[in-house]
Each structure stands twice: as C-alpha cells, then as structure tokens.
Amino acid sequence: MKTKTATFFDLVRPDLLEVEARMLFSQYQHHPSLNEAIEHLLSSGGKRIRPILVLLTSGMLGANHEESINLAASIEMLHTATLVHDDLIDGSMLRRGIPTLNTKWSPGATVLTGDYIFARAAHLASTIGSKELMKIYARTLMTIVNGEITQLFNAQIIDPHQEYFDRIYAKTASLFEMSTEGAAILSGSKSEVIDAMKSFGYHIGIAFQIVDDVLDFISDQEHVGKPVTNDLRQGLITLPTLYYLEANPEGDKLIEKLRQREMDDQGIERLIDAIRSSGAIDQTLEQADRFVSAGEEMLDGMPDTPEKEALHELAHYVIKRTV
Amino acid sequence: MKTKTATFFDLVRPDLLEVEARMLFSQYQHHPSLNEAIEHLLSSGGKRIRPILVLLTSGMLGANHEESINLAASIEMLHTATLVHDDLIDGSMLRRGIPTLNTKWSPGATVLTGDYIFARAAHLASTIGSKELMKIYARTLMTIVNGEITQLFNAQIIDPHQEYFDRIYAKTASLFEMSTEGAAILSGSKSEVIDAMKSFGYHIGIAFQIVDDVLDFISDQEHVGKPVTNDLRQGLITLPTLYYLEANPEGDKLIEKLRQREMDDQGIERLIDAIRSSGAIDQTLEQADRFVSAGEEMLDGMPDTPEKEALHELAHYVIKRTV
Numbered sequence: 001m002k003t004k005t006a007t008f009f010d011l012v013r014p015d016l017l018e019v020e021a022r023m024l025f026s027q028y029q030h031h032p033s034l035n036e037a038i039e040h041l042l043s044s045g046g047k048r049i050r051p052i053l054v055l056l057t058s059g060m061l062g063a064n065h066e067e068s069i070n071l072a073a074s075i076e077m078l079h080t081a082t083l084v085h086d087d088l089i090d091g092s093m094l095r096r097g098i099p100t101l102n103t104k105w106s107p108g109a110t111v112l113t114g115d116y117i118f119a120r121a122a123h124l125a126s127t128i129g130s131k132e133l134m135k136i137y138a139r140t141l142m143t144i145v146n147g148e149i150t151q152l153f154n155a156q157i158i159d160p161h162q163e164y165f166d167r168i169y170a171k172t173a174s175l176f177e178m179s180t181e182g183a184a185i186l187s188g189s190k191s192e193v194i195d196a197m198k199s200f201g202y203h204i205g206i207a208f209q210i211v212d213d214v215l216d217f218i219s220d221q222e223h224v225g226k227p228v229t230n231d232l233r234q235g236l237i238t239l240p241t242l243y244y245l246e247a248n249p250e251g252d253k254l255i256e257k258l259r260q261r262e263m264d265d266q267g268i269e270r271l272i273d274a275i276r277s278s279g280a281i282d283q284t285l286e287q288a289d290r291f292v293s294a295g296e297e298m299l300d301g302m303p304d305t306p307e308k309e310a311l312h313e314l315a316h317y318v319i320k321r322t323v
Numbered sequence: 324m325k326t327k328t329a330t331f332f333d334l335v336r337p338d339l340l341e342v343e344a345r346m347l348f349s350q351y352q353h354h355p356s357l358n359e360a361i362e363h364l365l366s367s368g369g370k371r372i373r374p375i376l377v378l379l380t381s382g383m384l385g386a387n388h389e390e391s392i393n394l395a396a397s398i399e400m401l402h403t404a405t406l407v408h409d410d411l412i413d414g415s416m417l418r419r420g421i422p423t424l425n426t427k428w429s430p431g432a433t434v435l436t437g438d439y440i441f442a443r444a445a446h447l448a449s450t451i452g453s454k455e456l457m458k459i460y461a462r463t464l465m466t467i468v469n470g471e472i473t474q475l476f477n478a479q480i481i482d483p484h485q486e487y488f489d490r491i492y493a494k495t496a497s498l499f500e501m502s503t504e505g506a507a508i509l510s511g512s513k514s515e516v517i518d519a520m521k522s523f524g525y526h527i528g529i530a531f532q533i534v535d536d537v538l539d540f541i542s543d544q545e546h547v548g549k550p551v552t553n554d555l556r557q558g559l560i561t562l563p564t565l566y567y568l569e570a571n572p573e574g575d576k577l578i579e580k581l582r583q584r585e586m587d588d589q590g591i592e593r594l595i596d597a598i599r600s601s602g603a604i605d606q607t608l609e610q611a612d613r614f615v616s617a618g619e620e621m622l623d624g625m626p627d628t629p630e631k632e633a634l635h636e637l638a639h640y641v642i643k644r645t646v
Contacts, residue, residue, distance in 0.1 A: 088431075120465065123461035137445070138445040149354045152429075152432055
C-alpha cells in the first residue's frame with residue numbers, strides 16, 4: 001500500500017536524482033578527499049525535505065527546471081555545510097545514523113571541509129544569476145550562524161518562548177523559508193505569491209523543528225539515528241519542556257537551572273520521564289499542527305497542480321512523521 | 324619626506340575609510356559579540372592591499388564608486404574570514420601584532436564567527452548584483468580552501484616548485500587576482516582589459532607572497548607582528564629553502580625530511596642560518612622582481628590616469644616593503 005508520504009516523494013523522484021548528481025559533481029579539480037567527504041556526507045541520505053520544497057514550489061509555479069535543480073542542490077549543500085561545523089562544535093558522533101566527519105578527520109580538516117562545502121553551495125547558487133536570490137542566500141547564512149552563536153553564548157534569557165522560536169527559526173525555518181521563497185522568485189511570480197510561499201516555508205519549517213524536538217523525547221535511538229533526549233541533557237530547552245514547566249510554580253527557576261547545567265543527572269532523568277508522560281507532548285504537537293494549518297492557508301490562491309497537492313501532503317507528513 | 328608608498332595610499336585614503344565603515348556596518352541586528360569580533364579583527368589595521376587594488380583598478384577604469392566600495396569591503400572581509408579559520412587551525416596566537424580570536428574565544432565560537440564573516444562578505448558582494456562576480460567570488464573561496472586542505476593533508480609531493488606556486492596562488496594570488504578582475508568587471512571593460520587586469524593581480528599576488536616568505540626569514544618579530552621563520556619550523560617549505568636546497572645533492576631528501584617534520588630543532592636552526600646567509604634570499608627576491616615586471620607589462624594599454632601610476636607604485640612597494 002502506498003502511503004501519502006510516498007506520493008509527494010514520487011512526484012519529485014527523478015528531479016531529486018538530478019539534485020543529488022548536481023551536489024556530487026564539480027567542474028573543478030580539487031583535493032580528492034573533499035569529494036570523498038561530500039560523498040560520505042550525502043550517502044546518509046537524509047529526508048531531502050528542503051530540495052523537495054524547492055522542486056514542488058518550482059513545479060507548481062512553473063520555474064525554470066535547470067535553475068530549480070541548482071537552487072535545490074545549493075540549499076541542501078548549504079544545509080550540509082552548517083551541519084559539518086555544528087557536529088564538530090557539539091562533538092556529535094553520529095548524524096542520520098552514520099559517523100560524523102569530525103569522528104574521522106581532524107578538527108582543522110573538518111572546519112575546512114565545511115568551508116569548502118559553503119563555497120560549493122555559493123557557487124551553485126551563483127550559477128542561477130539572480131541578484132535577489134544571492135542576497136537572500138547570504139542573509140539566510142547570517143541568520144543560521146547568528147542563531148548558533150547566540151545559543152553558544154547562552155546569555156540570560158528574558159522570554160524563553162521567544163528564545164525558542166528565534167532559535168528554531170534560525171536553525172530550521174529560515175532555510176525552509178528560503179527554499180519556497182527562492183523557488184517562487186525563480187518562477188518570476190508577483191510579490192504576493194513570493195510572500196505567501198515564503199510564509200508557507202516559514203510555517204512548515206517551524207512545525208518541522210517542533211516535531212523534531214518532540215521526537216527527541218519520544219523516539220528510540222534506532223529510529224532517529226542519533227541518541228535521543230539529548231537536548232535536555234545538553235541544557236537545551238525545547239517546547240515540550242517549556243509547556244511542562246509552565247504548569248510548575250518553580251518553572252522559571254528550573255528553566256534557568258537547566259540552562260546553566262546545574263541540575264544533576266538524576267533530576268534530569270526524572271524530569272524527562274515526567275515530561276514524556278505528561279500532556280506537554282500532545283500540547284506541543286497541537287502547536288505544530290497550528291503552524292502547519294497556517295502554512296497551508298498560504299497555498300489557497302496557488303495554481304491547482306499536482307505539486308500543490310503534494311505540498312499539502314508534505315505539510316501533513318511534517319507532523320505525522322516518526323523519524 | 325613622503326615615500327612612494329604614501330603616494331599610492333593617499334590616492335585611495337578617503338575611499339578606504341568608506342571601505343572600513345562598510346565592513347563594520349551591518350543592517351541586521353545580530354549578536355553583539357559578532358560585531359565586537361569584527362571590530363577587534365579590523366582594529367589590527369593590516370595593509371588593506373586587496374581593497375587598494377580594487378579601488379585603484381576601479382578608479383583607472385571608471386567603475387561605479389558605490390559598487391567598488393562594496394567589492395573592496397567584501398574581498399577584505401572574505402580574506403578576514405579565512406584568516407580566522409586559519410589561525411584557529413594553526414593555533415596562531417598573534418596576527419598583525421594583536422591576539423587572534425582563537426586566543427580569546429572557544430574553538431566553536433571562532434569557527435562560527437569565521438562562518439558569519441563569510442556570510443557578511445557574501446552579502447556585501449551580492450548587493451553588487453553581478454552574476455559574473457558572484458561566480459568568481461565562490462570559485463575563489465573554493466580555491467583558497469582547497470589550497471589549505473591540500474596543505475593540511477600534506478601528501479607526498481612530486482614537484483616542490485609546482486606545489487609552492489599552487490599553494491601561494493591559492494593562499495594569496497587568487498584573491499589579488501579577484502580584486503583586479505572584479506574591479507575590471509564592474510567597470511564594464513572589454514574582455515582583453517579584464518584578462519589583463521586579472522593577470523596583473525595574479526603576478527602582484529605571487530610576488531607579494533614570495534616577499535612574505537622572504538620576510539619570514541629576514542625580519543624580526545617586532546616588525547612582522549608574529550614570530551618569524553615559523554614556516555620552516557612548521558615544515559612549510561618556501562622558495563628560499565627550495566633555491567638553497569637545489570644546490571645541495573641531498574636536496575630532495577632534505578625537503579621530504581622537513582615536510583615530514585623529521586629534522587631535529589638543531590638541524591632546522593642550522594639550516595635557517597645557512598639559508599639566511601646564502602644567495603638564496605637574493606635569488607628569491609629576483610624571482611619576485613620578475614613577477615612584478617610581468618604584472619606591470621599588463622598595465623601598458625591601460626588609461627593614463629593617476630591610478631595607473633599608483634598601481635605601478637604599488638607593484639614596486641610589494642617588493643621593497645619590509646613588513
């Protein structure tokens with residue numbers, strides 16, 4: 001039996017193969033280890049949800065095929081580059097079930113490989129030749145990196161909800177937003193359409209990260225490809241924890257204690273169990289649901305095409321997925 | 324008494340102030356530590372030779388002023404970003420006489436700050452809106468990073484001269500080349516002019532790095548702002564060493580021994596003294612001279628302007644400089 005997930009994927013499968021090939025191909029002769037690294041990083045697969053967003057939006061709005069492939073490949077490479085540096089900084093050992101680059105290579109080689117992938121991503125984007133796109137591209141990279149720096153410096157937080165949404169915007173939604181906005185720009189659509197598709201990407205991206213943060217609580221390691229409930233153990237407070245602690249009169253104090261890594265392991269384990277069995281998980285998923293619905297509203301005026309249907313399916317997949 | 328150096332500098336001084344301001348300014352509200360880091364990095368001054376190349380070429384060929392400022396600022400920021408990652412990887416403590424970012428910040432924060440400066444550089448370049456320029460920009464970044472990776476992996480070398488020139492092209496000449504080529508592109512010049520100015524930048528860049536490598540042998544720490552004769556102690560073989568060892572029947576073996584860091588400290592110190600007092604230093608400077616002359620040939624057909632004169636002066640400064 002075919003699932004809904006398979007349907008939206010089927011529509012872009014041939015294009016996705018082209019995207020993969022574009023990511024692996026370089027016209028330049030560079031150090032062979034760089035290509036090996038890129039092959040290793042891409043071999044893990046990944047959901048390719050950002051390229052799919054580009055391809056479906058492009059298909060729906062009639063953007064140039066070649067440019068769409070380049071944009072999709074470029075965005076996935078930019079995403080890959082940020083993951084290489086992230087995993088190095090966090091000391092992560094696994095990503096999507098395969099060893100991270102930093103477990104195989106020296107820190108120096110890992111930094112440089114990330115830089116190289118940034119450059120390859122920028123080169124792919126530059127071949128499209130859209131001034132507007134390059135600006136958004138650079139701005140999105142600034143947003144992503146600024147989010148990581150802000151998280152790293154871990155300053156006192158005034159509003160934990162605001163901090164959470166700012167963080168997941170920088171980490172995830174900004175690149176989803178760029179995928180749909182970029183594809184709409186390529187199609188030469190008028191600005192209402194571009195703005196609406198940007199908003200669709202934003203809402204789906206926020207929902208995607210909220211669900212990711214829920215999966216960190218409820219999945220087992222085998223499914224997610226990395227150890228779970230890592231967030232809280234690393235002092236990272238996500239929406240389930242915020243909802244759970246809001247009901248607690250000591251909530252604010254506990255949040256600051258968690259952020260400053262002042263809670264002992266036993267306390268954290270007890271808290272994780274409590275959150276898992278509380279209503280906070282469902283409350284969080286309902287919030288994700290609202291973001292998906294708001295995103296789908298943006299598709300209302302779009303051309304009735306199979307791609308539009310697929311974008312609706314993708315939106316539902318984002319909240320129904322278990323990995 | 325005014326020196327020749329001051330003359331070419333005077334011509335672009337007001338524009339350079341604009342370039343500095345452009346590098347420091349961002350329209351986006353990002354983490355305050357990022358601006359602090361950029362201010363710290365720019366406070367060291369530096370020779371700003373890449374922006375000067377952009378400004379003089381732009382002035383000579385009549386490129387748009389605003390676009391030239393953006394290109395100059397963008398190239399200097401790209402250069403700064405690569406230095407941040409370089410210093411981290413090499414564990415360097417000083418750059419241009421001031422502490423490197425990695426002595427003040429964690430490795431993670433240093434990686435991310437480099438990434439952020441890359442993004443700011445790309446954003447500045449994207450505001451110019453030239454498809455051609457963005458391609459060259461991304462390609463140059465690939466070249467620079469590929470050069471660093473190749474050096475880091477330190478494979479067996481077939482031809483040490485080829486390896487040396489490939490390395491200094493990636494490290495220095497590629498960005499000099501982009502400065503003059505980019506400015507020529509902005510001016511809308513025909514392709515002979517663009518090619519000639521690209522070649523000018525290439526030759527001056529190679530000469531600049533050769534002289535840098537000589538200064539590593541003959542300067543004292545106070546002048547260069549970092550400990551000298553570091554190259555050889557780190558197994559990095561530059562042109563003076565190649566010329567010196569060429570006269571030695573054991574040269575090839577010694578080169579490989581140095582590269583593999585198998586020579587003891589005493590042996591290295593003896594070698595450094597021998598190179599310093601040999602004819603290899605002059606032989607190297609003569610080679611730099613030849614590159615400068617070849618570069619100057621490229622200015623022959625250019626419009627007779629004060630900027631053209633200044634480019635000649637800059638070319639001479641590159642070999643006469645002591646810091």
